[in-house]
Amino acid sequence: MASIAFKRVSKAFDKHEVIKDLDLTIEDGKFTVLVGPSGCGKTTLLRMIAGLDPQTSGSVLIGGKDVSRIAPGKRGVAMVFQNYAIYPTMSVRENIEFGLVNNKVRKAEREELVEGISKAVGLYEYLERKPSTLSGGQRQRVALARAMVKKPSVFLMDEPLSNLDAKLRVQMRIELIELHKKLGATFVYVTHDQVEAMSMADTIVLMNKGVIQQEAPPDEMYRRPSNRFTAQFIGTPPMNVGELGESGSLFGFRPESAVLSEAQGDEPFSVRGVIATREMLGSETIYQVRSGSGNYMVKCSEDLFAAGQEVYVGVPAAKLHFFGEDERRIDEKESSYGKCMEALRGRSHG
Amino acid sequence: MTKAWRYTGLTLGYLLKTAILIVFVFPFLWMLSTSLQTYRETLSYPPTLVPAMPQWINFAEAMSAGPFLTYFKNSAIVTLSIIAIQLLVMIPAAYAFAKYKFPGKNILFSLVLLAFMIPGQVTFIPVYLMMADWGIAKTLLPQIIPFMSNAFGIFLLRQYFMQIPEEIVEAARLDNAGEFKIMRKIMVPMSMPALATIALFSFVSHWNDYFWPLIMTDAEAIRPLTLGIAMLRETEGISNWHIIMAGNVVLVIPILLVYLFCSKQIVKAFVYSGIK
Structure with a gap:
């Protein structure tokens, strides 16, 4: 298992600086939710952990080790994408197995792992099917199984529930909490939905315009918001805020x-x-x-x-x-x- | 709209389709028919479409008029090599243009497009001289080397690759797949329709290529089928249309076979690019 640390990390896209000198530590084994309005830099942080869009400066540490020069596939992280990013030409089994094959896991062991995981997420009967024949919820499970089977120390999830209908989303939320308990891995979850953040997180990291607004457990974030933005972002309807006369308070x-x-x-x-x-x-x-x-x-x-x-x-x-x-x-x-x-x-x- | 109108519309539609079909199919049928007629029948007036007695011997005669087995072999080697090499060059190039960011990418891609616009006639003399210089004029290589890259194919495949979501490639990278594996296991299987189309176009144009081999070859041993068939015409100073047509049928059969296998994929490629 592994903690994640950002040390004075900056990220620019074509000279447009999205994140500047950010420091953040994500605790080992915790369910951390990065939340904020769109364009706040939360997905950028996640992609830096994955190594898909490496930082412009500063360093990212996973388990105390600087991974800045390590390829995405060798960082011990797995990611679930918003649109699932399932390989459409492969069967469910091949999808789940792909990472194992690339990591040169032996066939017998591979089969055992794939079957175990597919039973756990309820996909066992669908192993030979093509993803196009599955429902949205089932595809989501394929994406999860594909991530789980590699036994990563860090799970990254980029709005994985936003393509599901409301009912399924609530159900998957509970399943993800249980999954986190069972695996004990570090979960980093990105969402713009504060309800998802509140319901699943051990720690919420609230961001706006590339700056961390507050980093706290859900209850503290709700009861003691550290600034106006946090107060009005978390909670529906948002906190009522009024001016207090001339002082500007x-x-x-x-x-x-x-x-x-x-x-x-x-x-x-x-x-x-x-x-x-x-x-x-x-x-x-x-x-x-x-x-x-x-x-x-x-x-x-x-x-x-x-x-x-x-x-x-x-x-x-x-x-x-x-x-x-x-x-x-x-x-x-x-x-x-x-x-x-x-x-x-x-x-x-x- | 009344029923009568609708039927008129339908009938008109079918008539037009049939007319177009005849325009396209007739020359083909004419070729088939002529290839089975006797010399006398090909000259008779009015012309006959159905041969009185199918002359299968025409095929044997056409094939024995020259070293046709060698021609056929040459054509097959040249065309298949071109397709194989083109795919090897095209897939990584299109992948890089579609999914990578690197300095000079746009300039390089413009160069590819430029290559696609330069007519072959402009380059054939320099290329001929170059090949002669290299001392490979007596081999099949001059028929292959100039066509190793296919600008149109790179362009088409790049467009197709660009439609594949970035996340799928990223997911594969996180699954510890190398770039060649991503191409082989993900990009290529997802682009089969486009690849089939490009391969078919390439096959047809190089199988039927007449101009370049005519310039580049001066020996029986390296001539392709197209040249062999063209030479049928010149035997004995008279036009043996029945023999020439028999040769043409032999020339066309591989194309028909390939099309039969590819047609489904090709239709898919055009449907896809239509929707997106």
Whole structure:
């Protein structure tokens, strides 16, 4: 097994610098998800690990060893592509076997491995079939089996679930978590879908414009976002963020942290507004409240209000987040935290 | 639209197709028919399409008019060597142009396209002199060497390779496959239709090639079938059309056989490039 380290890595495509002086360590045996909007550099990082698009400068280490000069096929990594990249002219068996043949694994051993893996992913009956006769989910499994059979120390996955329908995606998510537990290899998973990131990751690495915004386990990333971008990228609907007056600081709260009531409470944040839209999703209802200071999304477990109704949006002190002028999180321990809280309370309760 | 109109349309369609078919098939049938007639029958008026008595002896006569076995062997060696060498040159070249980034790639590819546009007539004298200089004029090599590379084939195959998703090549690299293995196991099997098309075009043009061997050969031992058949005409000062046509039938049979085997792949190649 192996950890992965980026040391002052930069990557440019035709003089256009996508990633600059990036440092990152991906822990051994962990399920790490690289997430961010499209064009943020997450796939570029993944391809650097694979060696498909080597870095322009800096070094990439796998298991403590600099792999900058090692060919993709010799790095001990396997990759699952978004479009699966199955070899269409080969049977399922040949697809799974191809890497083993190239690594000169003996025939008897090869057969044993292929049969074992194909049984594990439910493809045993399809071994002699051509990929074109398989469904999307089955092709996905061929791609997974092809990666697994090489027993790599690092698994790289580039949005492997995005071509599946919603139901199958949820199922595959669970299977991938189980697979990770079983194999104990280092998983690096790229997605733009924050739900996938939250549900599968041990550690999320959130990127934007080639810069790492935050690197944390899902719960920490959700509860203590380190800046405004993280706060608004993770979570649906995103965190409500508003300005805090002249200082340029910002306050924020999650849609589910707010309480709607007909009378004003004594929370530090409390504003009056009108319900503009109501989305009833079954187990929860999402309201959009329009107020003098802005629009706020509020998620409630109960469906008590109707569109057009006048309500108060209240947020308790513990659920409030503050961000400085530079959009970085202001921690509870910092002196400016109290000032922000005062400013917000003053604004809400005049 | 009424039923009557639709039937008229259909009928018209079939009539036109039949007309086109006749235009293409008639010369072929005429050749077949003439090859089975007697000398007198070929000169009779009105001409007959069905020979009174098939003269299979014409074939034997055509074949005994010269060293046809040698001609046939020469044609086969030259054509097959050209196709084999072309494929060996073309596949790696097209792969590099389609899937690699390297300095000067565009200039090199333009050169390939340029080669494809230069008419053969411009180069035949220098090439002839060169081959004569090398002292290989008495071998089959001068008929092979100038055609070792096929610019049109490189162009067509590159376009085809470019349609193959990058990820498939990358997946193979991650599977520790070398570049030649990627070509052999992935690119070539995925491009069979294009390769079959190129090979067939190449086969037809070199099997039927008359001009270059005419210039380049001066001995029976290295002449191809096309020259041998052309020479049938000159025997005894009169035109033995029945013998010439028998020779032509022999010339055409290999092409028909190859086409029979390739046609499915060729149709696929054109359908693919049509969709994409």
